[in-house]
Amino acid sequence: MTESREDIMSAADLGVRDTAGPTSGDPNGVDPTTGELQLSERASLQRVAGLSTELTDVTEVEYRQLRLERVVLVGVWTEGSAAAAKANMTELAALAETAGSQILDAVIQRRSKPDPATYIGSGKAEELREIVLATGADTVVCDGELTPAQLNALEKVVKVKVIDRTALILDIFAQHATSREGKAQVSLAQMEYMLPRLRGWGESMSRQAGGRAGSNGGVGLRGPGETKIETDRRRIRERMAKLRREIRGMKKARTTKRAARKSGSIPTITVAGYTNAGKSSLVNAMTGAGVLVQDALFATLDPTTRRATLDDGRAVVFTDTVGFVRHLPTQLVEAFRSTLEEVVDADLLLHVVDGADAFPMEQISAVRQVINDIVAEEGVTAPPELLVINKIDAIDGNRLTELRGALGSDAVFISARTGEGLPELFGRVREFVGREDVEMTIEVPFDRGDVVSRVHSEGEVISSEHTAAGTTLKVRVPAAFAGEIADLRI
Numbered sequence: 001m002t003e004s005r006e007d008i009m010s011a012a013d014l015g016v017r018d019t020a021g022p023t024s025g026d027p028n029g030v031d032p033t034t035g036e037l038q039l040s041e042r043a044s045l046q047r048v049a050g051l052s053t054e055l056t057d058v059t060e061v062e063y064r065q066l067r068l069e070r071v072v073l074v075g076v077w078t079e080g081s082a083a084a085a086k087a088n089m090t091e092l093a094a095l096a097e098t099a100g101s102q103i104l105d106a107v108i109q110r111r112s113k114p115d116p117a118t119y120i121g122s123g124k125a126e127e128l129r130e131i132v133l134a135t136g137a138d139t140v141v142c143d144g145e146l147t148p149a150q151l152n153a154l155e156k157v158v159k160v161k162v163i164d165r166t167a168l169i170l171d172i173f174a175q176h177a178t179s180r181e182g183k184a185q186v187s188l189a190q191m192e193y194m195l196p197r198l199r200g201w202g203e204s205m206s207r208q209a210g211g212r213a214g215s216n217g218g219v220g221l222r223g224p225g226e227t228k229i230e231t232d233r234r235r236i237r238e239r240m241a242k243l244r245r246e247i248r249g250m251k252k253a254r255t256t257k258r259a260a261r262k263s264g265s266i267p268t269i270t271v272a273g274y275t276n277a278g279k280s281s282l283v284n285a286m287t288g289a290g291v292l293v294q295d296a297l298f299a300t301l302d303p304t305t306r307r308a309t310l311d312d313g314r315a316v317v318f319t320d321t322v323g324f325v326r327h328l329p330t331q332l333v334e335a336f337r338s339t340l341e342e343v344v345d346a347d348l349l350l351h352v353v354d355g356a357d358a359f360p361m362e363q364i365s366a367v368r369q370v371i372n373d374i375v376a377e378e379g380v381t382a383p384p385e386l387l388v389i390n391k392i393d394a395i396d397g398n399r400l401t402e403l404r405g406a407l408g409s410d411a412v413f414i415s416a417r418t419g420e421g422l423p424e425l426f427g428r429v430r431e432f433v434g435r436e437d438v439e440m441t442i443e444v445p446f447d448r449g450d451v452v453s454r455v456h457s458e459g460e461v462i463s464s465e466h467t468a469a470g471t472t473l474k475v476r477v478p479a480a481f482a483g484e485i486a487d488l489r490i
Ligand SMILES: Nc1nc2c(ncn2[C@@H]2O[C@H](COP(=O)(O)OP(=O)(O)OP(=O)(O)O)[C@@H](O)[C@H]2O)c(=O)[nH]1
Pocket: 274, 275, 276, 277, 278, 279, 280, 281, 282, 292, 293, 294, 295, 296, 297, 298, 299, 300, 301, 321, 322, 323, 324, 390, 391, 392, 393, 394, 414, 415, 416, 417, 418
């Protein structure tokens, strides 16, 4: 395939924030000698920062040590509109910024498919090398998942570290994990990603360390005839097995807690959706809870559960969950299995969509795809879904009309920020929650105050009357609770 200058889009075209350093924007003015010197300096620093394949302890397998700082983004545009390609790169930029990097430049190459050897074409790889030199970037981030061989080959050309979208997402998860379970899940995913890439990772830069590699740290640590890399692999596998056991243990505890919550017949509502759609904001708006809201991707990793009272006095439980993204790395889906199970184990799923996004329909299908995958693998039925289009304060009128037309009356349009549409959403939730209610009249003896308070929190009192034996109540309650108090029925 022939390549030409027009194949490449610049950061300016992409609307990506240009935060270039002093050498940027002047690719011809760089003294190649100086460039080389600076580069080798940077490379030697990076080696110290953990790029070395010489792994003495598996805890070194941490992307935090990769320090994504000054990056150039690169994508291959194979199909779809220019706007969609641009949106992909904008998302990659948001991911990179969330990971803490400064974006120096972004380029897209139009190709029928990624180059099997170097992801972008070899000519473009050389151009990319020039961009890296000109901007002083220390990392190239590729959109999509690259094979270990592709990462390696591209790294050899551009001579700085090359990572893919999967590694970037893993890095964000690693930075945001706070709970023990979350941390364990992220470590597991990272190791799974790392395992096949152990040999190639940073090879081009750590070669100079070759004299030392394999000569230290090995005594007593490796089996007969085992090479360093095999020792590392074995250690990582052992650690992964241990993590899997730990995660299973933590899952058990959480399942028990969840079962206890469910036994009270309080309806559980999961808030799921694309990352940054406003899930946590919505949970806050509906429950008044202080859940972390951030203009960052994957701000929420651990499911958070909050109780709320609907205006008829009925209690419900909202669960805020981890966000989804296009092509969620399979390693993460596997490691976060127990968290994702929680998403589908609810009475109702509020699927929150960022209506102000350029492609909300694509967000919707990306989320549904992940949910369908979990449902299929778990062999469970998906809870009913209510589409919630958020951020309507930030959508212009025409787009909003378009979206309403496309989604019909099945979707609720809200702004978690301004509160617009929330009463309607509450109404829809209440309607849903009450759809299997049973109306009955019960006589509650004086010593059964617990029944009266449960009716108030789980159902609704239509009328009440004091009698000599206690209180006669006409109530509307969930079917499960109705069964429990059947003996009080009159
Ligand atoms: N304009 C506007 N911005 C909103 C609205 N709701 C949320 N946001 C903003 O969107 C960003 C993401 O909000 P969050 O509630 O953290 O989103 P989330 O879906 O929980 O994100 P993750 O947990 O990272 O997946 C924040 O900057 C919010 O202030 C809204 O109704 N209108």
